Amino acid sequence: MGHYLAVKSVVHSFGAKKVLDEVRFECNTGDIIGLFGRNGAGKSTLFNILFGTLKPNAMEIYIDGKLFEPSKEQGKLIGYHTQGVMLPRLSKVSDIISMYLPLHKQDEVCFAPGVNEMHYKRIHELSLGQQRYLQFLLILGLDHPFMILDEPFSMVEPLYKNLIKEKLLAKRADKGILISDHYYRDILDIADKSLLLKDGTLITIQNNQELIDLGYLSVQAVL
Amino acid sequence: MGGLYFKYYANVTLYNLAFCIICPVIGVKLMGCIIIFGTIGCLASFSIYKYFQNAEYYFYANKGLSKTHLQLKTFIINLTISAFTALSLWAII
Numbered sequence: 001m002g003h004y005l006a007v008k009s010v011v012h013s014f015g016a017k018k019v020l021d022e023v024r025f026e027c028n029t030g031d032i033i034g035l036f037g038r039n040g041a042g043k044s045t046l047f048n049i050l051f052g053t054l055k056p057n058a059m060e061i062y063i064d065g066k067l068f069e070p071s072k073e074q075g076k077l078i079g080y081h082t083q084g085v086m087l088p089r090l091s092k093v094s095d096i097i098s099m100y101l102p103l104h105k106q107d108e109v110c111f112a113p114g115v116n117e118m119h120y121k122r123i124h125e126l127s128l129g130q131q132r133y134l135q136f137l138l139i140l141g142l143d144h145p146f147m148i149l150d151e152p153f154s155m156v157e158p159l160y161k162n163l164i165k166e167k168l169l170a171k172r173a174d175k176g177i178l179i180s181d182h183y184y185r186d187i188l189d190i191a192d193k194s195l196l197l198k199d200g201t202l203i204t205i206q207n208n209q210e211l212i213d214l215g216y217l218s219v220q221a222v223l
Numbered sequence: 224m225g226g227l228y229f230k231y232y233a234n235v236t237l238y239n240l241a242f243c244i245i246c247p248v249i250g251v252k253l254m255g256c257i258i259i260f261g262t263i264g265c266l267a268s269f270s271i272y273k274y275f276q277n278a279e280y281y282f283y284a285n286k287g288l289s290k291t292h293l294q295l296k297t298f299i300i301n302l303t304i305s306a307f308t309a310l311s312l313w314a315i316i
Binding site for chain 2: 051052053071074075076079080082084085086087088089090091095099100139142144
């Protein structure tokens with residue numbers, strides 16, 4: 001069954017600086033929406049508001065037509081892959097997988113490429129790239145209909161990057177995905193729709209040239 | 224879900240126990256340490272956890288365990304353990 005997320009309005013300020021000004025977008029099951037923005041543009045702020053860990057000045061969000069209050073329904077409808085590593089450092093990978101995911105989803109993670117070699121290690125014994133890859137697989141394995149991915153490609157080796165892209169494309173049938181990363185080419189490879197967060201508002205992007213024109217990319221970066 | 228909560232509880236309680244073990248060094252008596260475990264020690268352990276492992280709250284939140292829920296439950300458990308132990312000790316003495 002498809003789900004429908006409608007962000008009608010999100011407004012948030014830090015002091016006098018208005019970071020999000022009437023932000024609005026929609027995300028359905030099957031969508032992969034790429035979100036770009038310079039450092040400090042408010043991408044993570046928007047993600048934290050949608051996940052319920054930050055209370056905005058004002059918001060109006062609907063999921064499947066019902067008013068959605070992120071803080072009250074945290075961890076039920078939206079999964080959030082953070083910029084940093086959020087896995088408990090002292091825990092064993094095998095323990096985390098078995099505690100975090102239902103039985104029928106555990107095999108998907110356990111038999112994913114690269115997981116076998118880390119299965120009996122503790123999180124702090126893994127490289128940063130492995131930690132982030134495992135974190136991605138765990139969040140992807142959750143039953144939530146929507147998923148927010150903040151910099152899933154950062155620190156991850158090219159081989160894992162391709163696996164992440166394959167898995168996202170495979171999972172889009174069940175989920176609506178909002179993804180942000182400064183590795184813009186990886187995002188453009190998989191996103192159906194791209195948005196740029198600039199001066200607190202979202203602008204729909206059609207191609208690289210628009211990212212240059214709006215000051216997110218330099219001409220040299222695209223060449 | 225219980226296993227996931229226990230993981231958080233074990234992590235936070237380690238800090239709390241370390242805090243309580245240090246207390247006798249500065250002259251706090253056994254009964255004082257037990258009371259600290261259920262009160263100030265518990266609050267201190269939340270602060271230490273937040274300082275070192277704040278990002279892990281997102282790990283639990285993704286499964287519907289909010290920071291408030293985790294801390295409140297832990298505080299109630301530790302307060303109960305502390306009160307029960309203190310009363311038992313008081314009855315024995």
